[in-house]
Amino acid sequence: MVWWKYLDSTNNFHTHLKICFCIFHHPIRSVADNTYTNPQLIINADNFSISCINGERSPAQAELDIKKDNKILMYAITPQYIVQKLRNKKVVARNFIPPLETVTMINNVKNIFLFIYFFTVHLTMHLHSTQKRDVTWKYNGESAYATQYRGRKFKPPEETDNRGIYSASYVGDSPLKGAWMRLIVRGCPSQKWGPNCIRDCQQCLNGGVCHEVDGDCICPPGFMGTRCETACREGMFGQNCQEACGSELNCKGLRFCLPDPYGCSCASGWFGSHCERACHNDMYGPDCKFSCKCQNGGVCSRFSGCQCPRGWRGQHCEKSDWAPQIIDLVTNLELNLNSNARILCSATGNPLPSHNSIELRKLDSTVLKASRTVMDSNRSTAQFDIHHLSAQHGGLWECRVSTEGGQDSRKFTLTIKEPPMPTTAPKLLERRSNQLLVMPVHAYIGDGPIVSTRVLYKPQKNEKKDLWSSIIVYSDKEPVTLMNLEPSTSYYVRVQLSRPGEGGEGSPGPQATLETDCPEPTIQPEIDSSSVEGRNVTVRWRIPASNSISAGKATGYLVQLFGPPPYSEKLQEVHTLLNVLSTNLLVRKKAARKSSF
Structure with a gap:
């Protein structure tokens, strides 16, 4: 509801009452995201405007508009005005050309009405001149009650549905010659919120009001924060102090209307019927309702309250800090x-x-x-x-x-x-029937130091790709022996290095394919006889009668000739087939000889 008036050259007050509302075509995420302002001190109609500001950080999808509510106060002639969209989050209505009437100045009750559900409420209008006519009360534009000319009070029904706009005027007069006020009724008792009003509100500071639906603090113009604990710079307002009043007057002469149950007030630092008066000493906040009472050298600012010296904090600088x-x-x-x-x-x-x-x-x-x-x-x-x-x-x-x-x-x-990774495959140093001796690392990339080396291996014929056996050693410079392997079997072998810290194990390096040796003999041949002719030595051997050799496992015999002790030097070796049980050896030195299998 916007009520404005100005004084013409004949000292008559021209008054205009408009009931307007701001339309959002996009859901507002918070009750404190929209602000409605209008100037209170008007010199003429050309200076009057109405602003609606959406405080969301990303309001690109919010479409704003300002329209007149014609249900409560109707004009025969539709008022003309224009709505300008200054940016995505602000619209301004101006250039109003409504019908004009000369009326008596009306004095509304100054207090903001904020009552609790089921409380008795008395709305009072002050009469500037007594007339012997009844007074008609209206609720949202409809007649609700009539009192005799001496009556002064009206008791509305005690329900939250009856929140709205109430007016009082003499019977037969234009509504513009009456008084208007807006009644705000909370859905929960003070400091309570939620569906059943069982949740406790957080402490809203500096005149903030707890919303009964979601429990958020609706902060007065000039303050922000979860609990309205942070003061904006002079001349700034909005949920994040992102809006400016647009003049050097620090919001002087502007009235701000916020979502219910806050209502309307002057900006922080101002009070008066037109929000034109600065706060008195030691007072601050919206409508200058709060006293600073600063302690410990704090200085009162009418815009933000106590400004505490270093080492002190709190609303009154009563708490020490470091x-x-x-x-x-x-x-x-x-x-x-x-x-x-x-x-x-x-x-x-x-x-x-x-x-x-x-x-x-x-x-x-x-x-x-x-x-x-x-x-x-x-x-x-x-x-x-x-x-x-x-x-x-x-x-x-x-x-x-x-x-x-x-x-x-x-x-x-x-x-x-970067965890280390080998660049070369493991190198085979020696192989046996059930062992492989490998050098795990020759070179690697990444960062050291190397704290452990994991050698991974599995049979080539293993169809399970991820089923690897492993052995961990704590050096990358020493050979590693893989034990308990199958004879005559090919193995995939690769190495994984680790450095200090969580996640220090690098990716496995290239793999090598290494094969174990054939199985060792399970029986020992016996030398049957030997003969020497010059430097030629003939050796004959036999297999014990109780044993047989599987041709699928053995391929032949290895005959080795050694020198005498203490050195027992190997002088010669000869390979024969399985069906050959003798061989000739050439002795190159004159010395005792010994042959073995």
């Missing part, structure tokens, strides 16, 4: 690529830093919020989680803490290391 200090923060942090980082930052101070008071920042403007915060008796420890570290996460970081007591920051360097 600046926060970051402690126990490492200056160099080394983590592995693709691992999950958990970074801790602890701080002390009074007040103790809260969950949202500590954050990590990178020089490229990356901001990281804490995933959880543990508050002990003398410190707060914030935990920051970074999943799947990449090379871009490396560099210079800063932990920042900010409280009412001050700020502190500490820098640290985050280094991202």
Whole structure:
């Protein structure tokens, strides 16, 4: 409801009453996202305007409009005005050309009516001149009650449905010669909200009002924050202090209407019927309703309340504090690529830093919020989680803490290391029927130091791709023996290296295909006879009668000739087929000889 008046050259008040509303074609996410303003001190009709502002951060989809509500006060001639869309979140109605009437100045009751459900409410209008006519009361434009000329009060029904606009005028007079007021009725008792009004409201500061549906604080013009605890700069308003009054008068002469149950008020720092008067000493806030009562050297600002000196805080500067200090923060942090980082930052101070008071920042403007915060008796420890570290996460970081007591920051360097990976396959050094001796690493890429080497192996014929056996050693420079293998079997062998820290195990390197030796003999041939002719030695042997050799497993005999002790040097060896049980050896030196199998 907008009521405005101006004085013409004949000292007559021209009054115009418009009941307008702002239309949102996009759902508003918060009860405090829209503000309705109009100037209270009007020199002429050309200076009058109505503004509707949507306070959402991204209002691109919100379509705003201002229209007149013709259900309560009707004109025979439709008033003419234009609506200008200044930007996505603000529309202004101006250039009003309505019918004019000369009327007696009317004095409405100044208080904002804010009553609780089921309370008795008395609406009072002051008569400037007594006439012997009855007074007609109307509710939302419809006749509701009539009193004798001496009557002064009207009691509306005690239901929330009867919130709305009430007017009183003498019978037969134009409604413009009456008085108007708007009654706001809360759906819950004070400091309660929710479907059954069983939830307690948070403490809304600086004149903020708790909304009975969602429990949010509706902040008065000039304040913001979850509890309306933060004052805007002079001349600013809105849910995030993002709107300006657009003049050097610091919102002087403007009345702000916010969602119910707040109602309307002057901006912080102003009061009066036209919001044109500055607060008296030690008073501040919307309509100058609050007293500063600053302590400990605090200075009262009519716009924001007590401005406390260093070392003090609170609404009246009654709480002592000291600046926060970051402690126990490492200056160099080394983590592995693709691992999950958990970074801790602890701080002390009074007040103790809260969950949202500590954050990590990178020089490229990356901001990281804490995933959880543990508050002990003398410190707060914030935990920051970074999943799947990449090379871009490396560099210079800063932990920042900010409280009412001050700020502190500490820098640290985050280094991202790449886990090592071999570039060559394992090298075979020696093979036996059930063992392979390999050198696992020749070269690798990535970062060291190498703290462990895992040798992975599996039979080539194994159809299960992921079924690898492994052995771990703690050196990359010593050979590794793979034991308990199958004879005459090919194996895939590859190596995986690890460096210090979580996620330090690199990817496996190239694989080699290595084969074990044939099985060792299970029976021992016996030398049957030997003869020497000059340098020629003939050796004959036989297989014990109780044993037989499977041709599928054995391929022949190996005859070795050794020198005498103590050196027992191997002088010669000869291979024969399975069906050959003798061989000739050539002795090159004159010495005792010994042959063996």
